[in-house]
Amino acid sequence: MSTTLIATFTARAGEGATVTRLIATYADVVRSEPGNERFEPFTDAADDHRFVVVESYRDDDAFAAHLGARANADFNTELLHHIVEPASVLQFLRPAGA
Secondary structure, eight states, rough: OOEEEEEEEETTOOOOHHHHHHHHHHHHHHHHHHEEEEEEEEETTEEEEEEEEEEEESHHHHHHHHHHHHHHHHHHHHHHTBSSSSSEEEEEETTTTT
């Protein structure tokens, strides 16, 4: 069964462009991971400092590999300097009716 989640975070005032660059670069890395099926960053239509990332991985092992990747640690360490929250807020999803 695939792992699907939404990650949300808010750029600090004046940091929106920096976060946009960070997430765009990171997206290319994540999309190249063997188990990644989807990595789509968005900004909220009403607040361009609010980011939403929709992610899907082939299975729990692929997601665990993603979490354990050096690029993930590096991205999240850098991201923390530019966002309001102490970390990305993760919401795990499952198909309706499952």
